[in-house]
Amino acid sequence: MQQQNALFLESKQGQFVVRQRPVPTPGPGQLLVKVYATALNPVDWKIQELGIFVDKFPAILGSDIAGEVVDVGQGVTGFTKGQRVLAHGYLTEDQASFQQYTLTTSTFTAAIPPNLTYNQAATVPLGLDTAAVGLYSEVLGAGLTPPWTEGGQGKYSGKPILVYGGSSSVGCYVIQLARVSGFSPIIAIASRIHEEYLKSLGATHVINRHGERDDLKKAITGTTTAPIEIAYDAVSFPETQQVAFEILAPNGILVTTLQPVVEEDQGKGRKVVATYGSPHHSANNALCQGLWGVLEDWLHRGVIKPGPFEVLPDGLHGIPEGLRKMREDEAGGVKLVAHPQQE
Numbered sequence: 001m002q003q004q005n006a007l008f009l010e011s012k013q014g015q016f017v018v019r020q021r022p023v024p025t026p027g028p029g030q031l032l033v034k035v036y037a038t039a040l041n042p043v044d045w046k047i048q049e050l051g052i053f054v055d056k057f058p059a060i061l062g063s064d065i066a067g068e069v070v071d072v073g074q075g076v077t078g079f080t081k082g083q084r085v086l087a088h089g090y091l092t093e094d095q096a097s098f099q100q101y102t103l104t105t106s107t108f109t110a111a112i113p114p115n116l117t118y119n120q121a122a123t124v125p126l127g128l129d130t131a132a133v134g135l136y137s138e139v140l141g142a143g144l145t146p147p148w149t150e151g152g153q154g155k156y157s158g159k160p161i162l163v164y165g166g167s168s169s170v171g172c173y174v175i176q177l178a179r180v181s182g183f184s185p186i187i188a189i190a191s192r193i194h195e196e197y198l199k200s201l202g203a204t205h206v207i208n209r210h211g212e213r214d215d216l217k218k219a220i221t222g223t224t225t226a227p228i229e230i231a232y233d234a235v236s237f238p239e240t241q242q243v244a245f246e247i248l249a250p251n252g253i254l255v256t257t258l259q260p261v262v263e264e265d266q267g268k269g270r271k272v273v274a275t276y277g278s279p280h281h282s283a284n285n286a287l288c289q290g291l292w293g294v295l296e297d298w299l300h301r302g303v304i305k306p307g308p309f310e311v312l313p314d315g316l317h318g319i320p321e322g323l324r325k326m327r328e329d330e331a332g333g334v335k336l337v338a339h340p341q342q343e
């Protein structure tokens, strides 16, 4: 059986170790992908540091996959060996991305268009799916009409949306999807340094996140006379959730990426929903299949643009240091990418 290198988290809150494991075989509906680039996400350091989300050890982490198809499972159509693809991985030994070969679910895999590199493609899956589920899921989101379905594109024209943490990986995709959905104004809260970039993605206003709380609220509500009925808090710290909830219009909805700290208030009808961006979750299967169905075209046409990234040194061995940088907030507002094929 062919062997490969993988980065194992040996035990709960334990050490990362690179060692060998067999290359898995694709089952029905799956592809075997040689991983050329994988992006790191906050969940990866949180699993190691806090011992959450994963129960079975040793474990392999990593969700963002970009690579080449080397084998195609039974019943898969539309993919061929040698094709460049991106995919949203799954935190199981065979489907996680911090290894040289992984299995992907064909419905959450898309061809990489010629205008994108592996590095760029690897930055997309988890961030984009989380943005999409939070906006469009009726179960784990605000229940808006997705722009890839009939009547969805431009549907929310003239309605404001607040994107807290607009420069985060998730936030950048929320801004872009909000633009496709027609929202206006799109009010992003971020550090000043990102203003030009976030405006290039579709933000109409970028408010400096480092202001006083009352000034921040005034700046947000000063951008529009229309009620703000949708707020997506991509960073979801207690203080950011509070600000977003306080400016929300009656009957509005706040989407959080972490556990909500604000309580729904029946009087004003405001709701809060914690999203969960995995397409592998049964509640997200159908929604995310719709998104993955248009993804190659959208990336090709620049409807959705990948964000800035930095490539880590030392292949799989460089990932733990990348996770540390992320945890310590030293990633500098870029997605960290590793190359598992690099020895």
Ligand SMILES: NC(=O)c1ccc[n+]([C@@H]2O[C@H](COP(=O)([O-])OP(=O)(O)OC[C@H]3O[C@@H](n4cnc5c(N)ncnc54)[C@H](OP(=O)(O)O)[C@@H]3O)[C@@H](O)[C@H]2O)c1
Binding pocket: 041, 042, 043, 126, 127, 130, 164, 165, 166, 167, 168, 169, 170, 171, 189, 190, 191, 192, 194, 209, 234, 235, 236, 237, 240, 256, 257, 258, 275, 276, 277, 278, 332, 333, 334
């Ligand atoms: N529920 C889910 O399924 C799911 C999925 C993905 C992520 N998440 C969670 O969502 C959060 C964001 O993930 P991510 O990958 O998008 O993060 P990320 O890209 O690593 O976010 C980093 C950015 O957050 C911004 N930020 C930090 N503190 C802020 C504050 N007080 N106000 C506004 N912006 C602030 C900083 O922006 P500036 O440079 O502008 O200061 C920083 O560049 C994480 O906690 C992650 O674990 C949850």
